[in-house]
Amino acid sequence: MARPPASRNGKSNGAEPVDYGPLENWIGFNLRLAQSASFASFARLSKEIGERPGRMATLRLIGQNPGISQTALSRANGRDKSTLTPLLTDFAKRGLIRRTRTRGDRRTYRLALTPAGDRLLGQLTDCAQEHERDLDRVVGLRDRARFLAILRKITAELG
Amino acid sequence: MARPPASRNGKSNGAEPVDYGPLENWIGFNLRLAQSASFASFARLSKEIGERPGRMATLRLIGQNPGISQTALSRANGRDKSTLTPLLTDFAKRGLIRRTRTRGDRRTYRLALTPAGDRLLGQLTDCAQEHERDLDRVVGLRDRARFLAILRKITAELG
DNA sequence: TATTGTTATACTCTATAACTATA
DNA sequence: TATAGTTATAGAGTATAACAATA
Numbered sequence: 001m002a003r004p005p006a007s008r009n010g011k012s013n014g015a016e017p018v019d020y021g022p023l024e025n026w027i028g029f030n031l032r033l034a035q036s037a038s039f040a041s042f043a044r045l046s047k048e049i050g051e052r053p054g055r056m057a058t059l060r061l062i063g064q065n066p067g068i069s070q071t072a073l074s075r076a077n078g079r080d081k082s083t084l085t086p087l088l089t090d091f092a093k094r095g096l097i098r099r100t101r102t103r104g105d106r107r108t109y110r111l112a113l114t115p116a117g118d119r120l121l122g123q124l125t126d127c128a129q130e131h132e133r134d135l136d137r138v139v140g141l142r143d144r145a146r147f148l149a150i151l152r153k154i155t156a157e158l159g
Numbered sequence: 160m161a162r163p164p165a166s167r168n169g170k171s172n173g174a175e176p177v178d179y180g181p182l183e184n185w186i187g188f189n190l191r192l193a194q195s196a197s198f199a200s201f202a203r204l205s206k207e208i209g210e211r212p213g214r215m216a217t218l219r220l221i222g223q224n225p226g227i228s229q230t231a232l233s234r235a236n237g238r239d240k241s242t243l244t245p246l247l248t249d250f251a252k253r254g255l256i257r258r259t260r261t262r263g264d265r266r267t268y269r270l271a272l273t274p275a276g277d278r279l280l281g282q283l284t285d286c287a288q289e290h291e292r293d294l295d296r297v298v299g300l301r302d303r304a305r306f307l308a309i310l311r312k313i314t315a316e317l318g
Numbered sequence: 319t320a321t322t323g324t325t326a327t328a329c330t331c332t333a334t335a336a337c338t339a340t341a
Numbered sequence: 342t343a344t345a346g347t348t349a350t351a352g353a354g355t356a357t358a359a360c361a362a363t364a
Contacts, residue, residue: 018220018223018224018227018231018234018235019223019224020220020223021219021222021223022284023219023287025307026287026291026294027197027291027294027295027298027303027306027307027310028197028201028287028290028291028294030307030310030311030314031190031193031194031197031294031310032194032197032198033310033311033314033318034190034194034310034311034313034314035190035191035193035194036314036318037313037314037317037318038186038187038190038191038313038317039191040317040318041317041318042187052353054353054354060180060182061177061179063180064177064178064179064180065177065178068177069322069323070322070323071321071322071323072177075177076177079354079355079356080355080356080357081322081323081324082323082324082325082355082356082357082358083354083355083356084323085323085324085325105321105322105363105364106322106362106363106364107321107322107323107362107363107364108321108322108323109322109323125181128182128185128187131187132185132186132187134317135185135186135187135190135313135317136186138309138312138313138316138317139186139309139312139313140309143305143309144186146302146305147186147306147309148184148186148189150297150298150299150302150306151186151189151190151192151193152189152192152193153297153298154193154196154197154294154297154298155189155192155193155195155196157297158196158197158199158200158293158294158297159192159195159196159199159200211330213330213331228345228346229345229346230344230345230346238331238332238333239332239333239334240345240346240347241332241333241334241335241346241347241348241349242331242332242333243346244346244347244348264340264341264344264345265339265340265341265345266339266340266341266344266345266346267340267344267345267346268345268346319364320363320364321362321363321364322361322362322363322364323360323361323362323363324359324360324361324362325358325359325360325361326357326358326359326360327356327357327358327359328355328356328357329354329355329356329357330353330354330355330356331352331353331354331355332351332352332353332354333350333351333352333353334349334350334351334352335348335349335350336347336348336349336350337346337347337348337349338345338346338347338348339344339345339346339347340343340344340345340346341342341343341344341345
């Protein structure tokens with residue numbers, strides 16, 4: 001729920017309970033809050049590894065699709081190809097990915113994880129799995145499948 | 160192991176089979192996709208009005224809590240007070256809100272909507288309601304309450 | 319001509335810290 | 342000293358447009 005953050009304990013700097021109005025019962029509003037909480041929780045878990053959730057998604061896509069081109073990758077996570085250049089340069093500089101020119105078409109790169117990139121992705125996956133266990137616990141085994149189906153339906157029909 | 164994607168040549172209208180791996184069955188991942196789709200859908204609906212979802216939330220909070228201070232407002236939507244200054248300046252310049260000094264404490268402002276701001280909020284609410292009807296249709300009446308309860312549980316327990 | 323990836327640029331959203339004017 | 346709001350600045354994250362190399 002939308003908690004007016006943390007000013008309880010007698011410190012009445014203005015009547016703190018904020019009225020969120022009709023939003024409180026809306027799917028869209030609560031979807032945003034839940035996603036934000038989930039995101040923050042995962043970011044907390046993976047902080048020590050040093051990769052934020054968004055960057056991790058890119059790394060995972062490369063690991064899952066070795067040989068993918070930058071353009072295909074940019075389409076896969078819905079961002080412009082120009083936003084990938086600095087990110088991939090950083091990954092390459094840190095030895096996490098490898099960029100090789102294709103033989104057939106010398107404009108494109110083929111992206112793949114290095115062993116170091118694969119190890120990092122493994123650590124990130126461990127974090128994600130821990131986070132997923134937290135979510136599963138909160139959602140509950142009984143409702144999980146139904147909940148997941150609805151999320152997918154929203155993505156499919158509103159995307 | 161994952162198949163190399165997009166080895167098809169030719170036009171393939173951006174529909175390249177990318178492997179998302181284990182993420183596809185994870186709550187966190189699908190929560191993010193659903194929220195993103197919902198957000199985009201709402202942004203589409205409210206585009207002609209000229210306010211983005213984030214700014215609208217601020218306007219709504221003011222409308223719902225007349226007399227609120229900037230600091231309380233910043234806490235209410237979880238952002239630093241300094242991020243509010245340019246936004247509120249813009250709202251005031253466009254005649255959507257009114258800032259009055261309080262009598263008791265001349266450091267603080269009391270924020271409220273002007274009639275024009277109230278009208279704009281009304282339009283935005285119409286959009287939001289249309290969006291909410293879309294979401295309700297997708298979620299389904301039978302599952303709505305349960306779905307909402309789970310979203311709130313996630314926010315409460317992971318926030 | 320069209321496409322891949324890069325560069326230049328800009329806009330949004332957010333944060334931190336230093337500042338002012340009050341308290 | 343502490344608080345309300347402002348300013349300056351910086352850092353992600355994203356987008357568009359122009360470009361060079363290649364197709």
